[in-house]
Amino acid sequence: MSDRTGAWFEDVTRHETAASATAIRSGSHAEPAPWPELAVESGAASDEDDYYDWLHDATVVATADAAQELERADDRQLVHAVRAMDDCRRTANELAERLAEWAGTVDDDPGTGVAYARRIVADETAIEDETITSLAERVVDLEDEALALEERLDRVAPTVAPNLVALADPILAARLISLAGSLEALAKQPSGTIQVLGAEDALFAHLRGHAPSPKHGVIYTHEAVRGTAPANRGSAARAVAGKLAIAARVDHYAGDRRPELERELAARIETIQARDGATESTEAGTDD
Amino acid sequence: MTDLPNGVERREFDGRERLATEGEPVYGEPTDGTWRAWDPNRSKLGAMFELGFETVFDGGPDERVLYLGAASGTTVGHVADFSGPTYAVEFAPRPARDLVSVAESRSRLFPLLADARLPEQYAHVVEADIDVIVQDVATRGQARVAIENRRFLADDGRLVLAVKARSEDVTAAPTDVFDRVRDQLSETYEILEARRLDEFHTDHLGIVARPR
Numbered sequence: 001m002s003d004r005t006g007a008w009f010e011d012v013t014r015h016e017t018a019a020s021a022t023a024i025r026s027g028s029h030a031e032p033a034p035w036p037e038l039a040v041e042s043g044a045a046s047d048e049d050d051y052y053d054w055l056h057d058a059t060v061v062a063t064a065d066a067a068q069e070l071e072r073a074d075d076r077q078l079v080h081a082v083r084a085m086d087d088c089r090r091t092a093n094e095l096a097e098r099l100a101e102w103a104g105t106v107d108d109d110p111g112t113g114v115a116y117a118r119r120i121v122a123d124e125t126a127i128e129d130e131t132i133t134s135l136a137e138r139v140v141d142l143e144d145e146a147l148a149l150e151e152r153l154d155r156v157a158p159t160v161a162p163n164l165v166a167l168a169d170p171i172l173a174a175r176l177i178s179l180a181g182s183l184e185a186l187a188k189q190p191s192g193t194i195q196v197l198g199a200e201d202a203l204f205a206h207l208r209g210h211a212p213s214p215k216h217g218v219i220y221t222h223e224a225v226r227g228t229a230p231a232n233r234g235s236a237a238r239a240v241a242g243k244l245a246i247a248a249r250v251d252h253y254a255g256d257r258r259p260e261l262e263r264e265l266a267a268r269i270e271t272i273q274a275r276d277g278a279t280e281s282t283e284a285g286t287d288d
Numbered sequence: 289m290t291d292l293p294n295g296v297e298r299r300e301f302d303g304r305e306r307l308a309t310e311g312e313p314v315y316g317e318p319t320d321g322t323w324r325a326w327d328p329n330r331s332k333l334g335a336m337f338e339l340g341f342e343t344v345f346d347g348g349p350d351e352r353v354l355y356l357g358a359a360s361g362t363t364v365g366h367v368a369d370f371s372g373p374t375y376a377v378e379f380a381p382r383p384a385r386d387l388v389s390v391a392e393s394r395s396r397l398f399p400l401l402a403d404a405r406l407p408e409q410y411a412h413v414v415e416a417d418i419d420v421i422v423q424d425v426a427t428r429g430q431a432r433v434a435i436e437n438r439r440f441l442a443d444d445g446r447l448v449l450a451v452k453a454r455s456e457d458v459t460a461a462p463t464d465v466f467d468r469v470r471d472q473l474s475e476t477y478e479i480l481e482a483r484r485l486d487e488f489h490t491d492h493l494g495i496v497a498r499p500r
Contacts, residue, residue, distance in 0.1 A: 008412045024400070029412035032440050036373075036415055052373055056395050059413070063399040064388045070381040070401075255382030256359060257426050259454045 007035050009044050009054070020058035025066055074160040075183040078153065082174035085149035092142035099135050103127055114143045162257055163247035167240075167265060168222055175218050176244065187252035194248075195219065195241035219244065224269040229276040239268045292337060294347030295370025301325045307337055309369035312393040315362055328488045331363040332424050332450035335488035341496055342481055344446040345420055347371060349396075354418045354440050356404040356433060357425035359383045361390030361397075367422065368397035375414045379403050379425075404433050407440070417442040426455040431472035438476050438499055446498055447477055453491040462491045469493070476500060 004010065006029035012019045036051045045051035096114045103120060104110035107127055111119060117139035120126055127133055150171065157170035161183055164173040179197040180186035186194070196203050198217030205211035216225055216237035228236040243265040250258055292298070292307075299308045301318045307326040318325045328334040336343055345351065349372040358364040358376035360383040368374040373396045378384045384401045391397040402409040404425050418440045425433055430451050441447065451469050453462035470479060477497035485492040 006412055024413055027412040028408045028410075030408055032407075032411045032414050032416040034416050035413070052396055055398055055413070056391070059398040059400060060388055060391055063384055063391075063401045066401045067381040067384040067388065074381075252382065254360075255380035257455065 005033060005038060006030075007033070007038060008058075009035075009039055014045060014050075014054055017057050017061055020054065021062035021065060024058050024062040070159075074156060075177055078156055078160050078174045079178045079182070081149050081153050081156065082171065082178045085146050085153065085171075088142045088146035088149065092139050092146065095135065095139045095142070099132070099139055103132050103136070106132070114139055117143075161248065161251040162255075163250050163261060164244060166257070166259070166262055167243055167247050168219075172218065172221055176248070179218065183248065183252050186248045189245065189248075191238070191241040191245035194245050195237050216241075224265070228269070228273050232272050232275055235272045235275075236269060239265065239272060243268075293343070293345035293370055296326075296337065296345075296347065296366075297323070299323055299325075307334055309366045311365065311369035314365045314390050315360075326366050331366065332485060332489055332492060332494065333363050333422055333448065334366065335485045336448065336450070336494045336496075339483065339485065339487065339494070341448075341483070341494055343420075343448050343496060345371065345448075351420065352415065352418050354414055354421045354437065356421065356423040356437060358387050358399070359424075360386035361399075363422075363424070364397065365390040365394065368394040371420075372396055373415075374398065375400060375410070375418075377402050377404050377410060377414075405429065405436060407436050411439070414440055416440065417445070419445050420448060421445065422448045424450045424452075426452050428456055430456060431469045434473060434497075435476045441499055443499060446480075446496060449473075449495040449497065450485065450489070451493040451495065453493070462493075466493045470495070473497065 008023045008027045009020065012023050036048050039045040039051045040047055045054055092114055096117050100110065100112050100116055103116070106129060110116070117136040120133055120136035121140050124133070153174050154170045157173050158165045161173050161177065164176070168176070176194065176197060177183050177186050180189055196214050196217045199214040202211060202214035206213045215234040219225055219237055219240050222240050224240050225233055225236045243261050247261055250256070295309060297308055298305050299320055301320060307328065308320070308323040309326060310322045311324060313319055313324050317327060326334045328338040333343070347370045351371045353367055353371045353374040355364045355367060355374060355376045358378040361376065364374060364376045364387070375398050376387060376391070377400045378387050379402065381401065384399065387399045391399045398413070400410050400413060405427070419442060421437055421441055423430070423434055423437070427433070430449070434447055434449055451466060453465040456465045456469065470482065473479065473495070476499065478500050479495055479497045481496045483494055485494050
């Protein structure tokens with residue numbers, strides 16, 4: 001064949017199902033063509049029925065494999081990425097504290113945290129001791145690594161759990177999946193568990209009988225929880241956890257988008273926050 | 289009531305007339321011999337048949353169909369039951385897994401994991417001169433998707449489209465969303481019929497169109 005047609009079957013033969021599936025998955029072409037006719041004309045398939053049988057075998061294998069790989073890969077990737085991001089950030093902060101203490105002994109204008117480390121790295125003349133500036137570089141590198149991981153989470157999370165990400169944000173969605181272990185595990189959690197994921201210490205203290213029950217775990221970072229007055233935060237956390245539980249189930253079992261979840265949650269939070277003013281003035285402070 | 293395509297019949301299930309096609313059951317739907325009921329509440333295309341749209345399907349083994357947004361294969365399974373070669377495009381991996389099992393018992397149903405907004409991803413597989421494109425994608429830019437996929441449609445082919453208002457803009461009034469979609473669509477397609485599917489699907493518009 002002198003002219004390349006761009007057909008999926010161009011470089012494979014009739015009974016190579018695995019290679020045919022790969023050609024389906026990896027190929028692309030700008031415009032369609034009468035592929036069945038071309039396949040018969042070129043002798044790739046014996047007739048049109050033969051062509052369609054071949055196409056059926058190849059597309060079934062291609063799609064089954066691709067779906068499985070994507071599903072497997074993505075929520076594991078997300079869990080690793082969010083854990084690595086948290087590790088980088090925690091370590092950066094710890095080292096930054098050590099750095100601030102040390103650099104403070106030689107710097108006339110000492111600062112704190114990762115921002116201080118960035119200043120030391122940017123201004124080479126600030127500190128002469130190379131050991132200290134090198135330590136500052138490590139802190140900055142770790143923080144940059146955390147930012148790169150965060151970017152990756154922003155990109156991957158919406159494909160793994162679109163509804164969860166729409167209700168929370170990519171980082172919170174990834175944290176919840178990570179705490180549960182996988183998207184499937186999260187989809188199987190009751191909403192009361194999702195509400196306190198990440199507050200295990202407080203929960204067990206409560207179960208041992210010497211602490212009040214925690215109102216929220218990592219979903220505290222959700223703006224609907226944080227933005228609600230403390231007295232009503234338990235209600236807000238429960239509402240958020242309820243919708244997140246549904247979103248996780250849709251993402252795992254169905255996979256389609258349900259924009260109505262966002263609307264319903266927004267309406268519920270509005271009702272709860274409307275109580276904020278009332279509760280504060282009477283100082284009732286109940287957690288319904 | 290308009291004629292149904294060959295291979296789609298109204299049959300009685302538990303004393304109620306329902307749409308049905310012949311094929312392997314997919315989602316626990318009621319069956320009657322080799323026939324299985326088609327639930328219009330779970331299928332936009334089924335709803336369009338129930339509402340008497342001129343969907344211009346003929347039915348039969350020579351009809352070629354491209355189905356965009358096949359999801360778990362609930363509807364495309366019925367389409368493959370009464371049509372010829374049927375290409376089913378779905379973007380999300382989880383429903384694609386179910387789509388594959390629907391395709392396994394249907395030798396002329398071809399599942400493809402691809403993004404309907406990017407036809408180059410499957411133009412090396414989907415043939416030219418398709419008779420009917422069915423589109424039910426829950427993404428923003430549904431008119432765009434229909435326009436991009438015009439390249440697959442025969443000049444005398446038809447587009448059968450279900451527009452989901454909420455996918456386009458959650459906050460806008462559905463009627464405004466539908467007007468916008470129709471406007472955009474009319475660059476490339478002539479709209480033959482457009483009616484709301486509210487009886488079965490809230491905030492959805494059914495459209496039948498042909499290429500200009």
